[in-house]
Amino acid sequence: MEKFNIAIDGPAGAGKSTIARLVANTLGFIYVDTGAMYRAVTWSILQAGLIPEQESEVIAMTRELDIRLEPGPSGQQVIVNGRDVTLDIRTVQVTSNVSQIARIAEVRHILTDKQKLLAIDKGVVMDGRDIGTHVLPDAELKFFLTASVKVRAERRFNETRDRPEVTLEQLEQEIAARDQMDAQRTHAPLIQAADAVLLDTTDLTIPLVVERILELCRTKVGGGK
Ligand code: CDP
Ligand code: CDP
16 A cells, blocks of 8 residues: 555544554554643643743754654653653643643744655655644645534543542633634644535444545555555
């Protein structure tokens, strides 16, 4: 089978990483979670006692970071300067600061260059916010996954174990605020690429979305089984 690249974008909780991972596994492709890279930078700057407003320090630190995405026993592991930060990058502190870090143009340039390199040999399923528009504008297939903010908050609520005190309403507000910041930033905002297939997953199960994507792989680029 010819290798090709798949770009998957969309707002928080749309199912991007779950579905991208399953599609990659089925095709024998590499899955790249670009959100994990923005989270890794955010975790590192918070660890260093910096805040997102200290832009020049944040940029200098981002340049120095060695961020690796490696396959692990329970999915993708995120390694920063040799340290496994897979769980650390999912905390509420990181989640509530990451969109402010992702607004900084130079941080985006540094990470976008790394992401392009990861996909240079094709056979990659990459998910994020600007993959179809900026990182892999020539990807053979592009998808924009979305779902109502209510359903996306419910999905997150069902998997939120580290914050037993958080309410569904709070999660909905947090998600809406992050989406707004991601969609309104100047550099590479969250937006559907003109040539992306829109999949509203509000009422779709994970296997159905995966099957829809694999079907388009078969019909559009002749890939998959
Ligand atoms: O998994 P979740 O939807 O919570 O978010 P994520 O994919 O881990 O991404 C975290 C944040 O990183 C997003 O809210 C964006 O601010 C930023 N991001 C980005 O700007 N561009 C990307 N390609 C991926 C993530
Ligand atoms: O990566 P993103 O933030 O877009 O979403 P995710 O982390 O892949 O999915 C968020 C949660 O929604 C996960 O617990 C998925 O299992 C669940 N999900 C779902 O129930 N139905 C879908 N169609 C897609 C995702």
